[in-house]
Amino acid sequence: MxxxxxxxxxxxxxxxxxxxxxxxxxxxxxxxxxxxxxxxxxxxxxxxxxxxxxxxxxxxxxxxxxxxxxxxxxxxxxxxxxxxxxxxxxxxxxxxxxxxxxxxxxxxxxxxxxxxxxxxxxxxxxxxxxxxxxxxxxxxxxxxxxxxxxxxxxxxxxxxxxxxxxxxxxxxxxxxxxxxxxxxxxxxxxxxxxxxxxxxxxxxxxxxxGTKAELLATGGAVVRSADDATLLVALQQAGLDAVESPGGGLVVEAEPAVVGRVAVDRGIALTELRPSDGGGLEERFLQLTAADAREGVHR
CATH class of the missing domain: 3.40.50.300 (P-loop containing nucleotide triphosphate hydrolases)
Incomplete structure (x- = not known):
């Protein structure tokens, strides 16, 4: 130990x-x-x-x-x-x-x-x-x-x-x-x-x-839109932790319903919105270290 x-x-x-x-x-x-x-x-x-x-x-x-x-x-x-x-x-x-x-x-x-x-x-x-x-x-x-x-x-x-x-x-x-x-x-x-x-x-x-199961089960959302750059600014202005995902779209430290409301309020059309639970360690790492990363995620 x-x-x-x-x-x-x-x-x-x-x-x-x-x-x-x-x-x-x-x-x-x-x-x-x-x-x-x-x-x-x-x-x-x-x-x-x-x-x-x-x-x-x-x-x-x-x-x-x-x-x-x-x-x-x-x-x-x-x-x-x-x-x-x-x-x-x-x-x-x-x-x-x-x-x-x-x-x-x-x-x-x-x-x-x-x-x-x-x-x-x-x-x-x-x-x-x-x-x-x-x-x-x-x-x-x-x-x-x-x-x-x-x-x-x-x-x-x-x-x-x-x-x-x-x-x-x-x-x-x-x-x-x-x-x-x-x-x-x-x-x-x-x-x-x-x-x-x-x-x-x-x-x-x-x-x-925590255990791997505990951390990977933590909530969050993956979202895509026709204009991810504008959506990223909107989410950050709403006080949400959001970063670009290596696979495209954004990873957000918030429930999908919260992300959807921000998009509706700003008139941004979404092409994908889902819980990030199935995204694995890479997405969870992005969420947890969004404010700390110097060079993005290394794979």
């Missing part, structure tokens, strides 16, 4: 993470979502004691990360697949970690096989790896100590479809055995498939949290 309580981080006058509180339960994958710059990576770095919080705390299995003896045997961490020694081979990188944790060298071979790095690839220097290979090596390093908890920031970045499927299966097996997994990703459809719980952050604050 990971318990995050009032976690805050400021840099001068800027608040990067603002009073963040949530729990990552054992036996479940928790998806941690938010626009670029929302505070996801800073929060994960504070969990792993790489960034000191201004206030609040995070506990992993009831302890601060820095108080855990030999933490790699308890918490597997992948925050940046690029941050690996380019001059070492893949095998050397894992061997250094294994020796640091007091593990048998045979564990290195087990992990290389698990993540699908061949003997020839393991002999290559990491500097010559593709991003996908670096991700596999980073995941191998996170799993090396047979941890109970995983903290993974964008682990699917650079993986091909087969690699993403492999990672999905790996995380499902890990949590099925009682492990705790916190996963951030901009691949919303993948998170929708694998996550049991969701935490959404925007501008450093939690904007929603």
């Amino acid at each position: 990971i318990e995050i309580q009032g976690l805050t981080r400021t840099y001068g006058a800027t608040t990067a993470v603002d009073d963040v509180t949530f729990t990552v339960e054992p036996g479940r994958v928790t998806g941690f979502l938010g626009p670029n710059g929302a505070g996801k990576s800073t929060t994960m770095r504070m969990i792993c004691a790489l960034t000191r919080p201004t206030s609040g705390q995070s506990l992993v299995l009831g302890r601060r990360y820095e108080d855990i003896p030999n933490p790699g045997r308890t918490v597997g961490v992948l925050l940046d697949a690029q941050a690996q020694h380019g001059g070492r081979t893949g095998r050397e990188a894992l061997t250094v970690s294994a020796l640091t944790m007091g593990l048998d060298r045979r564990r290195v071979d087990e992990m290389l096989e698990l993540v699908g790095l061949t003997p020839a690839e393991a002999r290559r220097r990491v500097g010559g790896y593709s991003l996908g290979m670096r991700q596999r090596l980073g995941i191998a390093n996170a799993l090396l100590g047979d941890p109970q908890v995983l903290v993974l920031d964008e682990p699917a970045n650079g993986l091909d479809p087969a690699g993403i499927h492999w990672m999905r299966t790996l995380l499902a097996d890990f949590t099925r055995a009682g492990g705790t997994a916190l996963l951030s990703s901009h691949l919303l459809r993948e998170v929708e498939v694998i996550a049991d719980d969701l935490v959404v952050i925007g501008r450093g604050r939690i904007v929603a949290r």
Whole structure:
């Protein structure tokens, strides 16, 4: 279990993470979502004691990360697949970690096989790896100590479809055995498939949290018209959160009847108006982060 309580981080006058509180339960994958710059990576770095919080705390299995003896045997961490020694081979990188944790060298071979790095690839220097290979090596390093908890920031970045499927299966097996997994990703459809719980952050604050079923069942509307630009302005002037949908039309944080009344009042003809419940995580993400997104939704 990971318990995050009032976690805050400021840099001068800027608040990067603002009073963040949530729990990552054992036996479940928790998806941690938010626009670029929302505070996801800073929060994960504070969990792993790489960034000191201004206030609040995070506990992993009831302890601060820095108080855990030999933490790699308890918490597997992948925050940046690029941050690996380019001059070492893949095998050397894992061997250094294994020796640091007091593990048998045979564990290195087990992990290389698990993540699908061949003997020839393991002999290559990491500097010559593709991003996908670096991700596999980073995941191998996170799993090396047979941890109970995983903290993974964008682990699917650079993986091909087969690699993403492999990672999905790996995380499902890990949590099925009682492990705790916190996963951030901009691949919303993948998170929708694998996550049991969701935490959404925007501008450093939690904007929603709950089970996947709870958050995706929340009301809202999808609307299309002959003039979506005019309709968007009308909805926003009426005080409703509305954003453009990647698939066309608008996603609105309001019941369809409310949206319809605004359109009627402004004389805007609608071509589609429906509840957004069936739209999936992408539409819900747009609704929750409409005021916080810098570059729109990343798929």
